[in-house]
Amino acid sequence: MLRLSEIKKSYHIGPTEVDVLKGVSLNVDKGELISIMGPSGCGKSTLMNIIGLLDRPTSGSFELNDAEVLYTNDDALSDIRNRNIGFVFQQYFLLSKLSALENVELPLMYRDDAAKFTREHSMELLRRVGMADRAGHRPSELSGGQQQRVAIARALVCNPALILADEPTGALDTNVGGEIMELFKELNAEEGITVVIITHDPGIARQCQRVAVMRNGVIVP
Amino acid sequence: MNVMLVSVSERRREIGIRRALGAKRGDIRGQFLIESIILSLIGGVLGILFGVGASVIISHFAKWQFALSSGAILLGVGVSNAVGIFFGYYPARQASLLDPIVALKSD
């Protein structure tokens, strides 16, 4: 599903160039549940943002579903994100002015075939993450764990093949984080969704089929 | 002006979120263009009502002759709409050109 090879990313800060990713190679098969661990600042989020087509690498090759995506134009990348990738962020990133249900429906706004996704489909997803009774609530009226559940329902609304979660439990206590992890495991086992999770929590990593460890801009074997 | 710029920088994150969820650059531009046109129109109508109301009251107490100048109204509303639409749309257009992650990370 994902084939990254020799991915490099550097930033220019004034005259100096900082190499954040120094040649990352990583394959993820369809249906895998994999976590990425590593010390703070080693480049995990940078890598995840490249995998999620939110950012472009400086060099390397990246195939998503056997198609090279590095030279794909911006509009096509938006479509790939919308149709194939569900994002879950540490800070949830819900829109504060929208209700839980409206947040779940938000990605549908950016598809021309949105009509085939009913409101019941979005409600069903809220039910699935245990948030059906909060459909009308704003994010500010929800706890962190509840907001993350809504964010997961939003990530699922377009039936993605891949979920990318950057420290999804990083702002939650261990119990709530464990419940969120259970959701990811269910989605992986029952729907066959490929899940990539960045985490600092060894307890979360242990529940994944595979752990990739990053250090200083590379994945250590 | 400052107020509008600040609120746009807050909305850069919203733009980043929408882009992550699949919004294209054009979708973002369209949303902010429509939004700033609507806001400017509402502002224009409120401005006319307020201006006319204030003129009526002032001319009544000052015993001036009250007269409406459609040219002045058009000029005032036109200028304020142009400013409003520009400052609503232009920063959003710039943000739509960023990589989604840059917009998402802004705070």
Ligand SMILES: Nc1ncnc2c1ncn2[C@@H]1O[C@H](COP(=O)(O)OP(=O)(O)OP(=O)(O)O)[C@@H](O)[C@H]1O
């Ligand atoms: N836009 C940027 N400009 C310059 N440097 C950046 C930029 N984004 C990230 N970096 C640098 O890249 C390095 C890796 O950042 P990244 O966010 O990928 O780390 P991380 O492994 O996710 O860390 P954490 O576990 O703390 O989230 C850091 O040293 C960071 O300062």
Ligand SMILES: [Mg+2]
């Ligand atoms: Mg990070």
